[in-house]
Amino acid sequence: MKFLLKTQILAIIIAIFWILYLNVVAIFDRPSPILQxxxxxxxxxxxxxxxxxxLLTKYxxxxxxLAIPLVILPYLMIYKLILEQILLSLVNKSYGITINFLSLSTGSTHLMAxxxxxxFGVIISNRYNREQ
Structure with a gap:
């Protein structure tokens, strides 16, 4: 039960980073020389x-x-969708269109990350301290 709670906390943290990622990239995605x-x-x-x-996975x-599917599936099916809809409801229409476009165009890059x-977090973590 403790492990399941840890994986869900990690999935929520990843979803929050996804929202931060979209906002930062949307700020840079304005018609200017930075677009290139x-x-x-x-x-x-x-x-x-x-x-x-x-680092988050390691610690x-x-x-x-088992942590990988327990983090990825709730992230993709629940947390990412909910937080993205909350973000879109808070911003104006033109910024929301930019967020949607960036979500579709950079989503695969973020998923690979x-x-x-x-x-690699699972690989480099110490297997002898896994019971803590």
Whole structure:
């Protein structure tokens, strides 16, 4: 039960980072000279978040491979959708269109960052301290 709670907390944290990611990239996605560097921001944030997810996985769930599906499935089916709808209800229409576009165009990059962070977090965590 404690492990399931830890995985759900990790899924909620990842969903909150997804909302932060969308907002930061949407701020940079304004018609200006910065638009040509938007891909660098997307991939840079993906690498940064993969490292954050690696550390979170290492310290929250530990060396348990079951954590990956227990984090990914609720994140994709519940938390991401709920937090994204809350964000869209709080912003104006033009910003909401930008958020939707960025959600569709950068979602696969962020999902790969999550998977890489979770897998390497499980791999590098200490398997002997998993019962703590």
């Amino acid at each position: 560097y938007l891909n660098w921001f997307v991939y840079g944030f993906a690498i940064l978040f993969a490292i954050i997810y690696l 929250i769930t530990g060396h348990k491979w 999550i998977l890489i962070g979770l897998m």
